[in-house]
Amino acid sequence: MLCVRAPGRVNLIGEHTDYNDGYVLPVAISLEMRVYAQPRADALCQIYSETLDEQYTLNLAEIPLSEPLPDGFVRYVAGVAAMLQQHTGRTLTGVDATLCSELPLGAGLSSSAALEAAFAVLWDALDNLRLDRLTLARLCQQAEHCYAGVRCGLMDQAASLLCQAGHALFLDTRTHAMQHVPIPPGWAIVVADTGKPRVLTESDYNLRRAQCEQATVALQGVLGEAVVALRDISPEQGALYLPLLAEPMRRRARHVVGENARVQAFLTALHHADTAQVRALMLASHASLRDDYEVSCAELDAMVEACLQAGAIGARMTGAGFGGACIALIERAQLERFLVDAERWYRARAPYEPRFYACDAVDGASVCVGVG
Ligand code: GLA
DSSP states (O other): OEEEEEEEEEEEEEEGGGOOOOOEEEEEEEEEEEEEEOOOOOSSSEEETTTTTEEEEGGGGGGSSSSSSOSSHHHHHHHHHHHHHHHOOOOOOOOEEEEEEEOOTSSSSSSHHHHHHHHHHHHHHHHHOOOOHHHHHHHHHHIIIIIIIIOOOSHHHHHHHHHHHHTEEETTTTTEEEEEEOOOEEEEEEEEEEESSOOOOOHHHHHHHHHHHHHHHHHHHHHHHOSGGGGGGGGGHHHGGGSSSSTTTHHHHHHHHHOOOOOHHHHHHHHOOOHHHHHHHHHHHHHHHHTSSSSOOOOHHHHHHHHTTTTOOOEEEEEOOOSSSSEEEGGGHHHHHHHHHHHHHHHTTTTSSSEEEEEEEOOOOEEEOOOO
């Protein structure tokens, strides 16, 4: 029996920047997915989700490469297996596997990336593939593109596979340069789930991405081929050239350009545990996602306000948006009080059941020891 754990993630800052070659700063959180797997002698996988009470069978020798793709969560597993097989030229080992997850579904905490990461690490260990974590993350991202139809960036898969305990992961999604950035030990991370299910459709997300690509093409017309993605636009260039773009491309691009600059400023603020600056940057990020990128909603806005009213250092929506969760940073000494006050404040203003999770920053996915 092999057991693999893979964490969900929250992003401290750097939202909707990863598919623009930009910067992100996610944290792997202590809400995890676990897979218990028994290898088989053939290429069949019987996969049961305890959390969903759903069971699927997948034949690794016959994974469909185009529609109709399997329905349900097994789609992600099929995607990871297909990408690993394509990359290595091997047929993977079949497994009887049981999944259980502490990750709330639809809360924007990347349960799908955790599922992908868990199976990637599982097969890497079972079949002795010896692929590095960045390669695994990129294969999982491709699985998401091809099997879930979401043209996501690399952030979620990288966070679930590469983070280190006690640290956020600064990732340059163009060069893949990484830095593990310590989180001030006196600060707690709270995931504040609005209870409003994330209604992100693939089309909302893919539309934002397409608008960024349109903005890039228009800026290339003015600034030349050196502009490969919105990452290449500095705030100074943004002030000069973004007004030339049509709406909504101008506002979408303004968010991305501003957000990349905020991630860099956030690194310095985190290093100095500068609460005023962290707060200002998180609030600016949220406002930009709400007004320019238009991916927030009334409940996310209310939750950010609830967290601030309850004494958070800073708070903002996290993940793709359109519902889901906020991240708040809180002085540890104030955590208990915060949880009570934020919940009371939010409940008085929104009709959904909120949930608050005080999370540790944990290591990326790993094979669990001592399970046998
Ligand atoms: C989703 C995607 C990520 C990223 C975020 C927004 O979580 O999977 O790649 O784009 O949205 O920052």
